[in-house]
Amino acid sequence: MQENEHKLPKGFIITTAEAAIKTPGRKDIVVISSTTPAEAAGVFTSNVVKAAPVTLDMERLKDATAQAIVINSGNANACTDQQGVDNAIEMSRIVSDALHIDKDNCLVASTGVIGAQLPMQRIKPALINSLFSAGTAVPNPTNATLLDAASAIMTTDTFPKAISRDIEIGDCTVTVAAIAKGAGMISPNMATLLCFVITDLAIDHTALQLALTEAVDKTFNKITIDGDMSTNDTVLALANGLAGNERVVAYGYGFHSFRVALQEVLMELAVMCVRDGEGATKFVTVKVVGAGTDGDADRLARTVANSLLVKTAIYGADANWGRIMAAIGYSGVLFNPNVVDVYFNDVPVVTNGRGANNDSEAGEIFRRNDLTITIDMKSGQGAARIFTCDLTEDYVKINAHYRT
Amino acid sequence: MQENEHKLPKGFIITTAEAAIKTPGRKDIVVISSTTPAEAAGVFTSNVVKAAPVTLDMERLKDATAQAIVINSGNANACTDQQGVDNAIEMSRIVSDALHIDKDNCLVASTGVIGAQLPMQRIKPALINSLFSAGTAVPNPTNATLLDAASAIMTTDTFPKAISRDIEIGDCTVTVAAIAKGAGMISPNMATLLCFVITDLAIDHTALQLALTEAVDKTFNKITIDGDMSTNDTVLALANGLAGNERVVAYGYGFHSFRVALQEVLMELAVMCVRDGEGATKFVTVKVVGAGTDGDADRLARTVANSLLVKTAIYGADANWGRIMAAIGYSGVLFNPNVVDVYFNDVPVVTNGRGANNDSEAGEIFRRNDLTITIDMKSGQGAARIFTCDLTEDYVKINAHYRT
Numbered sequence: 001m002q003e004n005e006h007k008l009p010k011g012f013i014i015t016t017a018e019a020a021i022k023t024p025g026r027k028d029i030v031v032i033s034s035t036t037p038a039e040a041a042g043v044f045t046s047n048v049v050k051a052a053p054v055t056l057d058m059e060r061l062k063d064a065t066a067q068a069i070v071i072n073s074g075n076a077n078a079c080t081d082q083q084g085v086d087n088a089i090e091m092s093r094i095v096s097d098a099l100h101i102d103k104d105n106c107l108v109a110s111t112g113v114i115g116a117q118l119p120m121q122r123i124k125p126a127l128i129n130s131l132f133s134a135g136t137a138v139p140n141p142t143n144a145t146l147l148d149a150a151s152a153i154m155t156t157d158t159f160p161k162a163i164s165r166d167i168e169i170g171d172c173t174v175t176v177a178a179i180a181k182g183a184g185m186i187s188p189n190m191a192t193l194l195c196f197v198i199t200d201l202a203i204d205h206t207a208l209q210l211a212l213t214e215a216v217d218k219t220f221n222k223i224t225i226d227g228d229m230s231t232n233d234t235v236l237a238l239a240n241g242l243a244g245n246e247r248v249v250a251y252g253y254g255f256h257s258f259r260v261a262l263q264e265v266l267m268e269l270a271v272m273c274v275r276d277g278e279g280a281t282k283f284v285t286v287k288v289v290g291a292g293t294d295g296d297a298d299r300l301a302r303t304v305a306n307s308l309l310v311k312t313a314i315y316g317a318d319a320n321w322g323r324i325m326a327a328i329g330y331s332g333v334l335f336n337p338n339v340v341d342v343y344f345n346d347v348p349v350v351t352n353g354r355g356a357n358n359d360s361e362a363g364e365i366f367r368r369n370d371l372t373i374t375i376d377m378k379s380g381q382g383a384a385r386i387f388t389c390d391l392t393e394d395y396v397k398i399n400a401h402y403r404t
Numbered sequence: 405m406q407e408n409e410h411k412l413p414k415g416f417i418i419t420t421a422e423a424a425i426k427t428p429g430r431k432d433i434v435v436i437s438s439t440t441p442a443e444a445a446g447v448f449t450s451n452v453v454k455a456a457p458v459t460l461d462m463e464r465l466k467d468a469t470a471q472a473i474v475i476n477s478g479n480a481n482a483c484t485d486q487q488g489v490d491n492a493i494e495m496s497r498i499v500s501d502a503l504h505i506d507k508d509n510c511l512v513a514s515t516g517v518i519g520a521q522l523p524m525q526r527i528k529p530a531l532i533n534s535l536f537s538a539g540t541a542v543p544n545p546t547n548a549t550l551l552d553a554a555s556a557i558m559t560t561d562t563f564p565k566a567i568s569r570d571i572e573i574g575d576c577t578v579t580v581a582a583i584a585k586g587a588g589m590i591s592p593n594m595a596t597l598l599c600f601v602i603t604d605l606a607i608d609h610t611a612l613q614l615a616l617t618e619a620v621d622k623t624f625n626k627i628t629i630d631g632d633m634s635t636n637d638t639v640l641a642l643a644n645g646l647a648g649n650e651r652v653v654a655y656g657y658g659f660h661s662f663r664v665a666l667q668e669v670l671m672e673l674a675v676m677c678v679r680d681g682e683g684a685t686k687f688v689t690v691k692v693v694g695a696g697t698d699g700d701a702d703r704l705a706r707t708v709a710n711s712l713l714v715k716t717a718i719y720g721a722d723a724n725w726g727r728i729m730a731a732i733g734y735s736g737v738l739f740n741p742n743v744v745d746v747y748f749n750d751v752p753v754v755t756n757g758r759g760a761n762n763d764s765e766a767g768e769i770f771r772r773n774d775l776t777i778t779i780d781m782k783s784g785q786g787a788a789r790i791f792t793c794d795l796t797e798d799y800v801k802i803n804a805h806y807r808t
Binding site: 113337 | 450451454484485517631633634635710713716717727729731734737742754758795799801804805
């Protein structure tokens, strides 16, 4: 697998537009389209309160085909009732009309403030102007880059998150590219934030969905920033087949290569999302081993990763392992505290449930920007790994005044 | 029921001592003792990781009798292994020797940093000096006040929490007094923080335990500050019978009066703990009505109360009801979002799942120091109420540098 900066897969075109949805002066709409219909797959938020575009996409993905995605930042189009659904449909209709594609083959995603209606009076002309040649009815999407697309979907993100990889399948070069936005309201479960994967791979839609679901579960579902799960979490994948490889089917030739590449791409984006967590200064891996089951391990790791007291201790470089012990203790998992070991990187800080007297070494590790907390429950084979960041005054500042 | 400032019940004596456990210059040990053995009851943390004094008290309360409690702040004596248990026993032994009480009748409670051993070399002489007349072996506890006791058990609390009430049972005046400490690591479940209730009521120990368990469940178990549950949460009650009333039994004469008084006392302390939440500037009541069950209502209310995004929005006076909808959506409770109503005080902000366009009125309420968020699920009779506070930069500051 070769890193290939921000190369677009064959047949994909990106158009951006500026509609001043939340604030003027930046591109806040992206259209990703393929010159041919693509196999499509999606993973969505498990939040009971789903944004209008999420319910629309879930419906439109039933035939596993799509040709375009229109995405806006600055407004989540969530809790917006029938008008929200109508607006999502209208956005997609403008795109499918301009690009002459089937109207059900345009998907929609939104991110931003919940509860406000989309400013359609600004979105419509902006979309139309960017998709057609000025003053004509001739479709002429602007050729923006993958990085432009990643920038346009940012909300409180501080840097765009885009990645592209080439893999060889048979004698064909296949490109897998993706963009994501993260920052806050991040604690996915069965889905996450916004992420769009495009590839020129020829693949069966069942295989695409399988690979996507698995990759999301292993990457975005393992990160948490603030424990808040969004109404809009959406991961979409479009595969248009223009690389010309023999069509990949589940567990057939090429499936493994694609699966690995997809997981690597999503993991890099997931890690970027944590590094760009609102106000975050540190990247933290919480690893649990020796738990009764993988499920128990996940619950223990997640409780530690979401503990405000652990996150503030990491921020303050206070190697306060007592807070980690307290957090696993209220995780809901039963265990014997007197056998638990805890390590900060390789330094033992708790041995058999009590302090290992390595406070100064442990403190040194807590002053680093990247650190791993390993908790060995010593009672089974269950393991899990969760990625998170610290909690800082800046997280509070950003979120106290998000709408203003 | 009469408020009676900080009056002590008959036969109770308070002694404080200074042992520089975390920092010098303040009283950090309290002994609460009764001149006669008392009926005793307790409610403890459900954290799997329990501090040494918690396990000791659970054992010693099996006979439902106690005569003294020794409490220290500055060190939690948690994750301290057998030496921690030995130190807790040693603290209680000094007290029982000095006061000539049965050694199993002295309970112990600790609060502060987890994982460090108690500085027994300072605690022992400090305790002995305060309990005996200087230089002699004659017991002579200092007569400190209820407020002195409340001050000595503080950690990051900014004010002492003490309360005393008189009730009439038959022709006897009964005093119910209590102290508590709170501030952080507060999300009790089946128990909470530290709270000590003393009363001269004559009551059967089963009735005392029943009243205490119920009162804790209705008060301390309804507050959350940061969602972190402590290893040391302890509520103890001592009733020495010196008021001379006819002995109260469960559901018998006087039981209802005591129950009500106890709940009122604990509720006032619980509210004080929320008001004094680390860095808190606002007191928030999250009320859920119309849920399928009380359990669902509790889960919904707790998820909203613990959402970092809701708490920071409240701090920033941003009436961002979308975050409330997102939080109930990931609570784990299934519901139809399109029937949900949300009110800030009496102002509807969400009606049938969408914005009610009262943003300016709603914003005005979010600028107040006390506010109520009411969520009507409109699908049943389940109701719950949780008390919480906002999340501020100061919470982060306090907890980033707690040990230093």
